[in-house]
Amino acid sequence: MTSVRTVLVIGGGTAGNGLTVLLRKAGIDVDLVEAKTDWNVSGSGITLQGNALRVLREIGVWDQVREAGFGFGSVGITAPDGTVLHVARDVRTGGDDLPATLGMQRPQLQRTLIDAVKASGAKVRLGTTVESLASDDTGVWVRFDDGTGGRYDLVVGADGISSATRAMIGITERPEPTGMAIWRTPAPRPAGVERTDLAYGGSCYIAGYCPTGPDTVYAYLVEPKRDRATIDPDSYADEMRRLAAGYGGHWAGIAASITDPKQVNYTWFDRHLVEGPWHRGRVVLVGDAAHACPPTLAQGAAMSLEDAWVLAQLLTSKDEFDEQLLLDYHARRLPRVRMVVDNSCQIGQWLIDGVRDADVPGLMGRTMTVLRELP
Known part of the structure; x- marks a missing residue:
């Protein structure tokens, strides 16, 4: 266990909620702030590949996800008229004991994660944003939009593709x-x-x-x-x-x-990838704040959940916290995330360019084979 005992998570979406629960399981005190008063319970549906389900199982919500969603193991390619041209088995990226793919209503996934955050004992403030961050060698001073403030050992920006945290700490890459x-x-x-x-x-x-x-x-x-x-x-x-x-x-x-x-x-x-370190001082990014891509591989939620899992593993397995821990987090995540971002965008570009002989199934299969490995 590192010396990190207090963490502020900014953003109550998939990555922020998942990280909060994982850190609370390890006994770390977590405050979570979310800008939206409804805790972002919205959207239509979401496709979760096995590597996303693997992390949801670690968070402790797999039983609820399995019950609420619809698991399956193949994808069909059809002509516009509906004629089925090809059916391929999906790679089980989460291992053989999990479905290859599960579809779920996005609001239901969010409600499931919200329930897990509440049960974890984390302190949650809705309708709250961060106005300023001041990081030093031992922690971060935070000022909220209601005039209150606090000091934390670590701050995590999980506030999405338009992340205010990313801008606040001077990372200039934009979607x-x-x-x-x-x-x-x-x-x-x-x-x-x-x-x-x-x-x-x-x-x-x-x-x-x-x-x-x-x-x-x-x-x-x-x-x-x-x-x-x-x-x-x-x-x-x-x-x-x-x-x-x-x-x-x-x-x-x-x-x-x-x-x-x-x-x-x-x-x-959008395409978004922060190539350099995902932290400044003791403020670090996870999920869409650091990377995002078209859903052509259905890996956006999975990459965000993997970020949360890897960061939680490092924070709870190292004896001391130092900058190297955050550099190790970035080094573990960047090659895998870059592959997903690049390959997701490649599929889209082939479609834009009208490339008739594009090997979309092959690229999907190669990507999913890599993702079977633990992050």
Whole structure:
């Protein structure tokens, strides 16, 4: 156990919640602050590969995730008309005792992690942000937006792709758009949908869906990015339904259910990777604050959870805390994260460029084989 006894986690998303529980299991005092008053319980669906499930098991929520989600072991490639062209077995990146893939409603995953944070005894403050950080050799002075403050042995920025913590400590890398955007929505699960199916081409770059429970799916359409300011949010359902009309098979039933614009989300794909150290002094980044990529490999949550796992392992296994611990964290994570970011973006670029002989299945398989190894 290191000399770190008090930690502030900034951001209550997947990485921040997971890290909080792992540190509390080791007896470390953790305060968690989250900017949103609803603790960020939102979204449509999420695809979790086995290496994400492996960390969720370490956190202690695998039983709840397994019960709430839908596990499966293959991915189908279809033509835009719905004809199945190929079905491939997914690599079990979390080991043979876990599903290769599990779909889940994102709000349910967040609620599961929230319950685990509450049960851990961590102190949580919602609707709270950090105004300033002052790191020295032995800790970090923190000032919050309500005028209160405190001192911690370590501060962890888990505040997402637009991380204020990252900017506050002087890391200058910023997310860059890849040229793609995605429409997402939850929908009723059509009879017979028991895996992810992906159609490449047609009216969009990608049309896909993933079962997220006994009765639900998460459906998505990927297209060239547009100026978001020109899209009326009230038209989101109509627009997604219009794009979905270009696809056959199960898409007819999914499209018919897309009626509520508030259930539809539209976002750009970004590439983000901090190549240099992910810390300054005693403030360190995890998850999307340090790296993010298009979901073409469905590895965003997994990479964030692995960050939390590796950092918690180092903090709880070393006798002393020093800068080398944070450098070791970066060294363990960077090659694996860079591979996922680069390969996720490569798939997207092949689609943008219209490369007909792109080896998408091969690249996916090679990446997942590497990810079977522990981070």
